Amino acid sequence: MSALGELQRMRRGSGGTLGGRRDNKAAFVFLLPWFAGLLLITAGPVVASFVLGFTDYNLIQPPVFNGLDNFTRMLGDARLHHALGVTLVYVVVSVPLQLAAALGLALLLDRGLRGLAFYRSAFYLPSLLGSSVAIAVLWKQIFGAGGLFNQFLALFGVEGPSWIADPDTALSTLIVLNVWTFGAPMVIFLAGLRQIPAMYYEAAATDGAGKWTQFRKITIPLLSPIVFFNLVLQVIHAFQSFTQAFVVSNGTGGPSDSTLFYTLYLYRRGFANFDMGYASALAWLLLVIIAGFTAVNFWAAKFWVVYDD
Amino acid sequence: MTSLRKAFKHAVLILLALVMLYPVLWMVVSSLRPDNEIFRRPGLILDSLQTHNYGEGWNALSSPFGHYLVNSAILVLACIIGNLVSCSMAAYAFARLDFTGKKPWFAIMLGTIMLPIHVIIVPQYILFSQLDWINTFLPLVVPKFLATDAFFVFLMVQFIRGLPRELDEAARIDGCGHARIFLRIILPLMLPALATTVIFTFIWTWNDFFSQLIYLTDPEMYTVPVALRSFVDATVSTSWGSMFAMSVVSLLPVFLAFLVGQRYLIRGIATTGGK
């Protein structure tokens, strides 16, 4: 049987077992640090934040229980709905673009070219700056009224507005910022590509398969767990995006709330308005939304992710 | 690949790299300009190389900037070790072992990264302040030794699941228990995932501003991101030159870490099965 055929015998699906008891003892040992962390460090604050969601808490005086008031308030909170909309657009647009850029560059930079170390570092470098204080200024230099992008457009006779100051385009600059920092998923894709045994490609070549077929039949299936990983995590990460919006809009979510990400709104309510009870409730709503998207991702995985176990 | 195609590929990559790197280049160039010129001239051309920003920035805060670099380095090293040890163990369990409630526990593990830090920080601060850990590195390091970075656990799980089970089974036939399989077989084959963990832990810890701001109250304990913010103040003129200079200085270790570390990323599986 050909090497490709063997690959096609691999089981499709989310893999793994449902959770029998066979290795309970061993699992306990291996999971001990994680359990300890969960109990001692994570559980307390997480439960506390849940409880706080049902209180009125101004950080200075003790929390006061207020039942479901925070949650009913969410229904009428127009700025919250707006923030949700902004965040959804951000997630749905920037994540696929970012992953596509990351995968494309990873494929280009995998092997077969000189100076790969330099290129990889060059494309990774922007993501090191993504959350730094300097990024606000840098982004203005590019997308401001007199910025580089407009100078570039001027070459074609197009006069651009201030992209960061116009409420209709400010979000797009943040989407570009997210795509610009594709270094992290790119690195993960690179690692994933390296883990595909060269022998599979060799076997396929001897079977007469061309580059495109190799890509479709070997690279994509074997890389799919990694693509899945990047997708799940970039979605979670994008929903929680905070620092870029904070730094570029100077903490306001402006102009005109066009960059008011969900977590930025949450942060302002918690710290600027001393409304930590409501902020905690908002955080748990976000968790439910993220969990929902993640669950959908996991469910859809069984149609396209291939595991070897 | 023909040399024409290679040349074309290089050209495209170089152009793309320049576009990607323009902001960084502008920052480096600005660090070599005096403060009042930085915004008056947006171009990249330097007519004079002025390195005074580096000297000023180095000495601007209460300790020389090197002190903050060392603080960050110590913190980062501890976090890397913590993550490598604890996350790989947890990942092995989730990827290879069979145990009660595996799916729910996995969901909980993923769930822990879905809550934004801003609502956790107050209860967490109270917790650490009861333990008297404030103003030490402990609140930042101990969680790493307890696999709280679910990102890396999940990453490693996905990598391990990409490794064929036949290897484990072969070892089991040879009489190896889980510990041996983990240490002798899985870990070495996971090198790209481990390298990724090292690189990302390094970079994220190096750049993590919020937790470090909240837990490190004594300026002597400050790390790089907190120290960098001290250059910026919205109400007076900011020392942009010094800030850019020190940003460049802080970028270097991370960049070097990546340059060196990526070599380990590319060490893939040389052989499979059959020993």
Next chain:
Amino acid sequence: MRRIALAVAAALMLSACGSGGGSADQELSKDPVTLRFTWWGADERHQRTQKVIDLFQKKYPNITVKGEFKDWNGYWESLATTVAANDAPDIIQMDELYLSSYAERGALLDLGTATKYLKTADFDKSALDTGMVKGKLYALPVGLATYSIVANTDLLDQYKIKLPDDATWTWDDFKKIGDEVSKAGGGKVTGVQSFGFDAGSMNIWVRQHGAVLFDEAGKVVVPENVLAGYWTYIRDLAKSGVAPAPSVTIERANGSLDQSGTATNASALATWWNTQIPSLATASGAKLKLLKLPGESQSSSPGAYFKPSMYWSISARSEHPAEAALLVDFLANSKETADIMLTDRGVPANSKIRTAITPKLGEYDKAAAEYLDTVKVGTAPRVTPNGASDVEAIIKRHTEEVLSDRETPEQAAKAFITELQAEIDGA
């Protein structure tokens, strides 16, 4: 797991009831005492304050002062977190926007109880009034500022435009001069840098029209039509080319001081707090002059007022309130502090100190100090009420909406009042 949750919840409850370590007029301790002192600022301020701390520690060898400094945004996050955990620093640099929020909830010490060590005799009553909340002094003003017009005289000279008579000019005159500059500037320079992004401009406008933003009870009482007039004027400045195009204005407003129109010599006139002129002069490199606000002579009472640049407060839960009061007294009244800090924290509110250091000041610092002494001010507006600490962000957002033509000035005025009142009610 449940026990942990209960423990954390209990800790949250108890944390707010922690008691301080005695009263502020007890005897100073003979044992070593450590005080935590927090402030925001940039590196210049950190270095100077550290020198002041060193002097204090030399004077009182048994007191150690640990300085904790952050940038503006990180400062408030940190303060809120530490107060929530009953771990607040002893001496807190405070801002007018947050004063009520902390004072009315019991986080700050009533400085009236600290008079044994903290002397306030050299402060004018009008200055001290700015730190009063519900009749008690919770914060001592450090420096004072007042709203002003900064004019770039180099630009005006270049376009051969006469400097206006700032004792009598009106807002129409302001627009007219701005228009002359814009026409002469031909696109690169505009007459004025738009305002509408801080509470200062709004307060001035409201007061000149005989109203106030908040009443004593903390309710929003400014009439809608006054605010509508405010935003109409701002919109007209932009539409007539006197101020830059909206997107340019919005972009500059989001940036820092040295990216503003004044600092980049792109606007000839602008509204600023008078104490910002030294930084502006450094950034712009041109000659700048402080002018009185337009419309002052026409209104029944002066719109101008003293705004404290920042205050000193003491945590109500401090374990060493007496020693803390001693440090605040040193910061506010000692000549050694004044000689080191000069105007880094604003023109000193302590009138005696202000006179003492004026000879030492640089050209623009001196101009700011002299301006403070010569401008006519009315009574200070009420401290920003509890719950309204976000007022500047709300003003900013509505100005952006009006400039981008997404809201009419009337809609902005109505929405602003509703939103601000809702925030105050919810606090």
